[in-house]
Amino acid sequence: MAVCDTLVIMGGGVMGRGMARLFAKAGMRVTLVDVRDIDFVHPGVTLAHEPPGEPVPDLVIEAVFEDRDVKQSVFARIEACYGGRPVLATNTSGLPLDELGASLTYPHRFLAMHFYQPADLFPLIEVVRGARTEDSAMAVAEAAVRRAGREPIVLQRAVNGYLINRLQHSILHEAYHLLESGIATAETIDKVAKLLLGPRMCITGLLEQKDLAGLEMHAQAQRSIVPTLSHTGVPSAYLQDMVARGDVGVGSGRGFYDWHGRDGAAVQRRAAARLERLLAYLQKDEAE
Incomplete structure (x- = not known):
């Protein structure tokens, strides 16, 4: 049976600190590594500027910012330090998993563990298999999630964005279109999300609700609505322009x-x- 007792988290930002709190509360030995001096104190968490030599961790989670080169440099450091002994997980969901791990020496130990922010609060964590991930690596990641009192959402094949962000970005892409087109304000869109979509999804999710309501009406609505949605296939120019400003x-x-x-x-x-x-x-x- 797979176990996970020791953990190294690479990256001491908001997400990395949330992970550290989550796993330390579960009694795991956690080392939080960041090149900066960070102001963070939590029982069971050791701060370091470099990955510790001993003991060799069962699991290393990369939680640096979303830059392919930076992430791959972290992977290289971990493999140089530990070889293929620990499982190596990336927290990305926006970068293609198999492309990200293409230069690894030990790709069979590589996978994704995607945490939703706040990382120490949500009950579900995505565990995603890469093209060459071995079963034993998946088992260690799943064991770590369960030890932390969370439920692993296991994806047996990587798709960009995984499950959570693909659903989220599908909704957001349409929301940006409605906003840019002047059809609805940000306040109105958020009110609908908070008071209509959100509460119902909390109780019956997406698909169960449609079963309960009956699929005939839903199928009919799809035939009318789906062709008119914003199927641009490119990032929202409205959002990209905001960030550029x-x-x-x-x-x-x-x-x-x-x-x-x-x-x-x-x-x-x-x-x-x-x-x-x-x-x-x-x-x-x-x-x-």
Whole structure:
């Protein structure tokens, strides 16, 4: 039976710290590696500037920013340090998994573990098999997820974006189109997501709800609506232009909303607290 007792996380940003908290709370020995001096303290987590020589970890998770070259340089460091002994996981979902691991010496130990942010809060973690990933590597990753009290969402074949982000970006692409076309405001789109789509998905998901409602009407609606959706096949120019202007959200003071004069950090803290309460309720309700 696969076990995972020791873990190295490469990258001490928001996502890496969330992972560190999650696995340390489960009693695993966690080393959080970052080239910077980071202000982070948590029981069971050791900070380091380099991967530790001993003990050899069961699992290494790369959690640096989304740049192919940077990620591959991390992989090279890990293989130089440990060979093919640990399982090596990347947290990416936006870069093609098999292309990302093409230069690895030990591709059979390579896979993806995609965490949804906040990494230490959500109950599901994607575990994705690469083209050459061996069963024993998948077993270690799944064991780590289960030890942390989470459920692995196992994908036996990598597709760009995996499951969560493909669904999310499908919705967002249409939302950007509606916004750019002047059909709906950001406030209206978010209100619909929060008060209509969100609550229903929490209870019956996407597909179960359609079964409950009956597929005849859904199929008829598809024939009318799907041909009119925004099937551009390219990233939203509306969003790309915003980022090019420097309108990147809370950090710049403007994104889809005007954040000037507002405490973005307080909004984020309140959202995280509400999300934690919601997830606790849903998990309790599901168990009853």
